[in-house]
Amino acid sequence: MAEEKRPVLAIMRPENYREKSEALARDYGFEPLYAPMIRLEGMKDEGFEPFVQRVLAGTSDYVVFTSANGISFTLEKLSENEKENFIAALKKRKVIAIGPNTEKELIKIGVDNPFLPGDYSSEGIVEALCPEVKGKTVDLARSAFGAKLLIEGLGKCGATVYDTHVYTLSIPEGAVQKELIESTLAGEVDAFAFTSSMMVKGFMKHADRLGAGETIKEHLNRAVVGAIGTPTGNTLKKHGVNANVIPEEFTFEALLKAIKSRF
DSSP states (O other): OOOOOOOEEEEOOOGGGHHHHHHHHHHTTOEEEEOOOOEEEEOOOTTHHHHHHHHHHTOOSEEEESSHHHHHHHHTTSOHHHHHHHHHHHTTSEEEESSHHHHHHHHHTTOOOOBOOSSOSHHHHHHHHGGGOTTOEEEEEEETTOOTHHHHHHHHTTOEEEEEEEEEEEOOOSHHHHHHHHHHHTTOOOEEEEOSHHHHHHHHHHHHHTTOTTHHHHHHTTSEEEESSHHHHHHHHHTTOOOSBOOSSOSHHHHHHHHHTTO
16 A cells, blocks of 8 residues: 655755754654755844843843744853853843743753743733833843844833844755745645744745746645744735644644644
8 A cells, every 4th residue: 555645844944953843844744845944143243242241240130032042142152151150140030931942942051940921922021021120121132133022012111121133044045945936836835834934034035036926825825834923924924825824832843733733
């Protein structure tokens, strides 16, 4: 008896997530088709040293990491001694994590009790912290593409907010991206896992370059399209694509489970 054909799932996460993402997709019964639509690049803005000093001096009351990448890109800029002192200082602050992956990364480095808002989003953080941040200093360590909502929302609640960019995002160019668009247009991709708004923009940019910006929407709307988080779902909607699946938990595995349930 012939083996049942596995649905083809487009995975577009950054290169450092490739191996784990493909293995997980296979575990859930998919045939992964990998083409990164985001590249992560470390950066060090003028606010980095003051951010580190505020944490070390204890003048930062809250430190917010919006992704596991924010943690790793922060630590890689420090020497071993600085890293040790920085982590020790973090343990004395109220550290906020968006989502379980960020929480796991913090626990891995020894910050055992990070706070997770009930809603894993910028809105969730503002809602959770607003009653207690008046007159407090809040440090954000995140990507250069972080939403302004977090700064503006906490600022309206009376906090002094510092936004430090520890990494940036770009859209990679290459043959694999073009091949994913062509495979989509050929109807060879059954499902898509979009994990950020930037990923959606990268995908659409490559489709536009092939003159398929409008046609690609029709193909996506015939497939199962999954999105992590409402902001990603909203970005898809702005591009004329409906997200069939937005899991309650903001993790890649939860997204795979939700997409799987549609087959």
